[in-house]
Every structure is written in C-alpha cells, then in structure tokens.
Amino acid sequence: MxxxxxxxxxxxxxxxxxxxxxxxxxxxxxxxxxxxxxxxxxxxxxxxxxxxxxxxxxxxxxxxxxxxxxxxxxxxxxxxxxxxxxxxxxxxxxxxxxxxxxxxxxxxxxxxxxxxxxxxxxSDRSLGIPGEELNGIYSAREFVWWYNGHPDCFDLAPDLKITDTAVILGLGNVALDVARILLRPISELAKTDISEQALASLQDSTIRKVYLVARRGPAQAACTAKELREILGMKNLHIKIQQADVDISPSDEEELKNHRIQKRVYELISKAAASPHSHSPTEQRELHFVFFRKPDSFLPSENGCTVGAVRLERTSLKENGTFGKRLAVGTGEFEDITCGLVLKSIGYKxxxxxxxxxxxxxxxxxxxxxxxxxxxxxxxxxxxxxxxxxxxxxxxxxxxxxxxxxxxxxxxxxxxxxxxxxxxxxxxxxxxxxxxxxxxxxxxxxxxxxxPFSGWEKIDAKEKMVGQQRNKPREKITTWEELLKASN
CATH class of the missing domain: 3.40.50.720 (NAD(P)-binding Rossmann-like Domain)
Incomplete structure (x- = not known):
C-alpha cells in the first residue's frame, strides 16, 4: 500500500x-x-x-x-x-x-x-487539415470501439476490402493495438472476444500493408516496450524501418539517458531496423514504421469521396524552450502514401x-x-x-x-x-x-x-454462453436494444 x-x-x-x-x-x-x-x-x-x-x-x-x-x-x-x-x-x-x-x-x-x-x-482530437472529412478516415477510438463491440460504434462498418494499405497516424499503444488487429491472423483473433461483425470484416480484409506514422523519431516514440515487443515479434510479419530514421543525434542521446523506458523502446526499434528481413511465401504482411513525418492533407481517390492517399511533410526536431521538449516542425518536403484506410491515433478527448x-x-x-x-x-x-x-x-x-x-x-x-x-x-x-x-x-x-449490477450479470452470462458455443471467451452484445433486453 x-x-x-x-x-x-x-x-x-x-x-x-x-x-x-x-x-x-x-x-x-x-x-x-x-x-x-x-x-x-x-x-x-x-x-x-x-x-x-x-x-x-x-x-x-x-x-x-x-x-x-x-x-x-x-x-x-x-x-x-x-x-x-x-x-x-x-x-x-x-x-x-x-x-x-x-x-x-x-x-x-x-x-x-x-x-x-x-x-x-x-471524443477525439482533430487534425484540422484538408480532406479530413473523406470516407475511409476514422479515429482510432472509433475503430477500437468497433472491434470491441461498443454499442455506439457497432455499425461503423469500415471497408477493409477496397485497399491493401492502411495508414495509422501516431505511435502510442493504441496505434500498435490497431495495427496488430489489422495484421494478426484471423485464426488467432477468432479465439478472442472480438465482436462478431469485426471478425467477419477482418476475415475478408485485403489489407496487407500497415504504415505507422510518427511526427518525431524513435527516441521519442510514445508506446511502451511491452506493446512494441509484441508486434515486432509477430510471426510472418515483415518489419520495415528506414535505417536513416533510426540514427540519433546528440540531443536524442541526452534525452534517452534520463528516460529508461524510452531508451528501451528505441533499442527495440533500432534492433528491428538492423535485423535482416527476407521475404518468404508465408510473409504476406508488412508493417512499416515511418518517423519524422506529419500529415499535411488527405487526398481523395478517383471517386472523390474516399481517401486515396495521405500527404506527409518531413519534420525535424527543434527546441521550443518549454520544459526542454523538442517539437516536430515541417521542413517543406512532402511525400504521399497511397492508401484506402486511415486511422487517426492522435489522442482521445x-x-x-x-x-x-x-x-x-x-x-x-x-x-x-x-x-x-x-x-x-x-x-x-x-x-x-x-x-x-x-x-x-x-x-x-x-x-x-x-x-x-x-x-x-x-x-x-x-x-x-x-x-x-x-x-x-x-x-x-x-x-x-x-x-x-x-x-x-x-x-x-x-x-x-x-x-443494476445484477442486470449486467445477466448480460455477462448470456455473452459467455454464446461465446462458449463459438469457442470464444464471450460473444459481446453490441447494440443498445439487445443489451437492455438481456439485462432484464
């Protein structure tokens, strides 16, 4: 205590x-x-x-x-x-x-x-950049609520069949969760309490490449070592990290001296970048770590309604004089990543x-x-x-x-x-x-x-009963109407 x-x-x-x-x-x-x-x-x-x-x-x-x-x-x-x-x-x-x-x-x-x-x-923070209203762009919160069966997002229905590439903006633990769910074999997800509609959508998913985009470098990554280690260790997943992104400055080294957790995260990323990754027939999925980039705008696909690419601006770290924290500022260099799904993991509100x-x-x-x-x-x-x-x-x-x-x-x-x-x-x-x-x-x-809590226990019992029939811990009830019905 x-x-x-x-x-x-x-x-x-x-x-x-x-x-x-x-x-x-x-x-x-x-x-x-x-x-x-x-x-x-x-x-x-x-x-x-x-x-x-x-x-x-x-x-x-x-x-x-x-x-x-x-x-x-x-x-x-x-x-x-x-x-x-x-x-x-x-x-x-x-x-x-x-x-x-x-x-x-x-x-x-x-x-x-x-x-x-x-x-x-x-709720969610907004980027406030052009194209943010395009279809195919969701907050990570919405996506997480969808695959976890939250009644507010059970009908989100992201289309995972129109693209082979997803871009996740952010590199915290939630971003890693979302990437892992998109890339994990369906046979493994089927044994969890993932929602029925999410499992069916992921079963038909054509997404094979996921980009994790971070404004700053690997020395400032916001995730924890445990979460990072798990995704880096996934079988049949090809990890791609540009070696140039892993090179650190004297300022980075000084920063890492005072942050044990961040140092461990950096070491894991650096080791993954240096590891040889040879393609094999089973390695069908890719996870790209993209550092020192910030979203500038979202570009529409040919239909004009759905996201077709993310335009990123290269960044560099500059001292801002507040608490010694360095900010990512744009350099005026741009590049596009073609994609059909974007998940903004930039913070809840x-x-x-x-x-x-x-x-x-x-x-x-x-x-x-x-x-x-x-x-x-x-x-x-x-x-x-x-x-x-x-x-x-x-x-x-x-x-x-x-x-x-x-x-x-x-x-x-x-x-x-x-x-x-x-x-x-x-x-x-x-x-x-x-x-x-x-x-x-x-x-x-x-x-x-x-x-009352007794009503929740009735919901709990029903979910576990249905889940047992499907070899899952539970099958979540995902609509308000059915939840209230099950609680009586």
Whole structure:
C-alpha cells in the first residue's frame, strides 16, 4: 500500500469519526478503471461510506471492456476485482444513466456529499487539415470501439476490402493495438472476444500493408516496450524501418539517458531496423514504421469521396524552450502514401458538461490533486468546488495504462480524506445528504430505468454462453436494444 493511500485512509477515518454516526454518501460518475479504483479505495477507507457508481452504458468496466484489445485477455482480468467492489453491500451500480442528459451535475451534488467524476474521454482530437472529412478516415477510438463491440460504434462498418494499405497516424499503444488487429491472423483473433461483425470484416480484409506514422523519431516514440515487443515479434510479419530514421543525434542521446523506458523502446526499434528481413511465401504482411513525418492533407481517390492517399511533410526536431521538449516542425518536403484506410491515433478527448469548469485546450477539468477548481485558477489562487472531485483521464488527460488509474485514484481519495478532516464538505455542518435514496427517488420521478449490477450479470452470462458455443471467451452484445433486453 502506498504511503499516500495509507495517509489518506488515516485522515479519512479520523474525518468520519469526527462526524459521529453520520454516514457519508459518494457518487462516482464513470465505471471504468478510475471509477472502480476510486470506489475501492473509498470503501476500504471507512465502513460508513456508501458508494454509488453511475455510467451512461448498461455495462460496467469502461476501458477494460471497450478499450483493451481482444488479444490481451490477461489485461481484462482486473474486471474480476472490480466486480467484487460492485458486489459490496455498500456499493451500487447504476447503468444506462447519462450525466447531463438523464441527470444533471447539480442534481447529483444536491443528493451526495461527494461527487467524483471519472467519465473518461469519449471524443477525439482533430487534425484540422484538408480532406479530413473523406470516407475511409476514422479515429482510432472509433475503430477500437468497433472491434470491441461498443454499442455506439457497432455499425461503423469500415471497408477493409477496397485497399491493401492502411495508414495509422501516431505511435502510442493504441496505434500498435490497431495495427496488430489489422495484421494478426484471423485464426488467432477468432479465439478472442472480438465482436462478431469485426471478425467477419477482418476475415475478408485485403489489407496487407500497415504504415505507422510518427511526427518525431524513435527516441521519442510514445508506446511502451511491452506493446512494441509484441508486434515486432509477430510471426510472418515483415518489419520495415528506414535505417536513416533510426540514427540519433546528440540531443536524442541526452534525452534517452534520463528516460529508461524510452531508451528501451528505441533499442527495440533500432534492433528491428538492423535485423535482416527476407521475404518468404508465408510473409504476406508488412508493417512499416515511418518517423519524422506529419500529415499535411488527405487526398481523395478517383471517386472523390474516399481517401486515396495521405500527404506527409518531413519534420525535424527543434527546441521550443518549454520544459526542454523538442517539437516536430515541417521542413517543406512532402511525400504521399497511397492508401484506402486511415486511422487517426492522435489522442482521445474528454467532453465538458453543464456546471463543470473545463480546460478546452488541455481537454481536462482544472484540478489540484483531484479537487475541482472554480474556473481557471493560478498556483496561488486555487479556490475549489468543495465536494467535487475528478480522477482518471478527465483529471490528467488520456495518458497512462490501466494501472495508472490506481495511483490517480489514490491521490484523489487522499484529497477527499484531507477535506473531510478539515470539515470542508457541505454535509459536515448539517444533516447528511440523501445519497442513494435521493438518487432512486430522482430516477423514479423522471421515469428513468437503470441497469443494476445484477442486470449486467445477466448480460455477462448470456455473452459467455454464446461465446462458449463459438469457442470464444464471450460473444459481446453490441447494440443498445439487445443489451437492455438481456439485462432484464
């Protein structure tokens, strides 16, 4: 257990004891890793906490269910831990409840002593370059949601039969996931929980070449060594990396000295570039790493509606004087990659809701250690919204792995603990807020039907039953209508 969490738990326990016999009610919005880790830490900290988790989807687990690649089942095991949290007598799950539509943030704050927003990032950053509206161009989020059976993207239907080449813009872990799914043998994918429609589309796919395009060099690659090692080690896959792209400057060497993870990533890329790759009859698929290029525009195919190529501008790294980070700037040299599919893996984006301060530039809620600030504050003027907190991507931006949310949640819970200790919550000076009872009454007054955790368990059982018949872990239900039907 971290010192931060232990300190937070001690503060939380003392804070609740100071409230006498009064319980404290907590509502967590978002049932992904950040939401469940926050719930778990709160429940462990004090017996008087009652935690409710709401989510706009009928299914819990967020990123674990809809973000983790289907060929990474070991990463999804954490859902078992989250299920134990949800089954606590002091915790309830309310699925199919959309914040800002079914229920407002002020309504939640009126009913709960503490509201923690963990609803993640459900939109995408835009490149803002010509041709971005052409057919055949998708965000990586949409594509990931499609192959993972998310009900918002089950009908995405990307055409994988009109081209042999796909271009992925970005070189983070999501970009590697997408490339791996496009290139992995269908016989291996068929044994995963990939959605039925995605499996059928990939079965007929004609894509044999995938280009991963990065603005900067291999020394600045944003992926992790584990993800990179996996794709470089795929059988019957021809890896192509230009040796010139792997040559590093003295500035790169200095940068790598201080970043052990990036150094390991660079070493893997450098080794792959130097390895001989001879074609054999079985090596039908290619993965190209293209460094020091940024997208300039998308060019249409002959029909004028579908993407036909990506125009890239060569870049070089220049010092910008901010935190010592070098930026990729264009050199005026251009080249085209002919393709029929483009996937933009340039970052997810959180969305604002009414009544919540939001930093549109960073795509996060302004906060200090999880405490939501009142608008835009300076380091010396940090007025906070007492009782309102954030965790996960909404707090720090769409970075990190699943486990990153554990430490993020610990920090937010420690802030809650300190605020309870100081008596800063609205409910401290008077009667406790109604909590779950108030939420249930509110939903009843609005005639809003929700999916409890028992409803999710019915969905879960049906998916596993159908999956077993098809030699898969589960066959995901991919439409809102069928999910709600299965939950009853």
């Amino acid at each position: 971290s010192r931060l969490l232990l300190h937070g738990m001690r503060l939380l326990s003392r804070g609740f004891c100071s409230l006498g016999s009064n319980r404290i009610s907590v509502c967590i919005v978002g049932s992904g890793p950040a939401g469940f880790y926050t719930a778990e830490k709160m429940l462990k900290a004090y017996q008087g906490v009652e935690v409710d988790i709401i989510d706009r989807l009928p299914t819990p687990f967020g990123l674990v269910r809809y973000g983790v690649a289907p060929d990474h089942p070991e990463t999804k095991i954490v859902a078992n831990q989250f299920s134990r949290v949800a089954k606590s007598v002091r915790c309830s799950f309310f699925g199919n409840i959309a914040l800002g539509i079914d229920i407002s943030l002020p309504e939640l704050r009126q009913n709960y002593d503490i509201v923690v927003l963990c609803y993640g990032a459900e 959180s969305l604002p809701i009414d009544g919540l301060p939001f930093d549109f530039h960073k795509g996060v809620v302004p906060n200090v250690k999880g405490r939501v600030l009142k608008g835009y504050q300076t380091e010396h003027d940090q007025a906070v919204e007492h009782g309102l907190y954030v965790a996960g991507w909404l707090k720090r931006g769409p970075i990190g792995i699943i486990a990153t949310n554990l430490y993020c949640a610990e920090e937010t819970v420690a802030s809650i603990s300190e605020d309870v200790e100081k008596g800063l919550l609205d409910g401290d000076s008077g009667a406790p807020k109604p909590g779950r009872k108030g939420l249930l009454q509110l939903l009843e007054n609005k005639s809003i039907a929700f999916v």
